[in-house]
Amino acid sequence: MRGITVLLVDDEIPFVETVNRRLAKRGINILTAFSGEEALVQLDNNPGIQVVVLDVKMPGMNGIETLAEIKRHHPLVEVIILTGHTTIESAIRGMRLGAFDYLSKPCELEELANKIRLAVRKGGHNNEEHSSLARR
Numbered sequence: 001m002r003g004i005t006v007l008l009v010d011d012e013i014p015f016v017e018t019v020n021r022r023l024a025k026r027g028i029n030i031l032t033a034f035s036g037e038e039a040l041v042q043l044d045n046n047p048g049i050q051v052v053v054l055d056v057k058m059p060g061m062n063g064i065e066t067l068a069e070i071k072r073h074h075p076l077v078e079v080i081i082l083t084g085h086t087t088i089e090s091a092i093r094g095m096r097l098g099a100f101d102y103l104s105k106p107c108e109l110e111e112l113a114n115k116i117r118l119a120v121r122k123g124g125h126n127n128e129e130h131s132s133l134a135r136r
Helices: 013-024 036-045 063-073 088-096 109-135
Strands: 004-009 028-033 051-054 078-083 101-104
Touching: 004 013, 004 036, 004 109, 013 028, 013 109, 028 036, 036 051, 036 063, 051 063, 051 109, 063 078, 063 088, 078 088, 078 109, 088 101, 101 109
Parallel strands: 004 028, 004 051, 051 078, 078 101
Antiparallel strands: none
């Protein structure tokens, strides 16, 4: 599998910096955003992003609203919700909106890295389907 590019979206700067360093050691390229609005700009400017790891509770546009916009404008990008404020309602809503998975903080980094790899494989499958449909 080629290099993986992930957009990590969370308003907790120390968390983002720590996860960024730890995932980078596992060979995952990380871009960061500290709000939903910034995440959408990053996705528009970086078409190589394969997976978004997204917090739910953020000021401004929350994670669920951000997920809906991501799926509307970048439907092939997989989204993993990673939150410290787990609720059944947000989990159900996130999955219905097309999230790949929903994880609770704290989360083992190896578990997150494995979920990212699985999401990339699913996205690659979707990209092949998309290319196949485009050729028809």
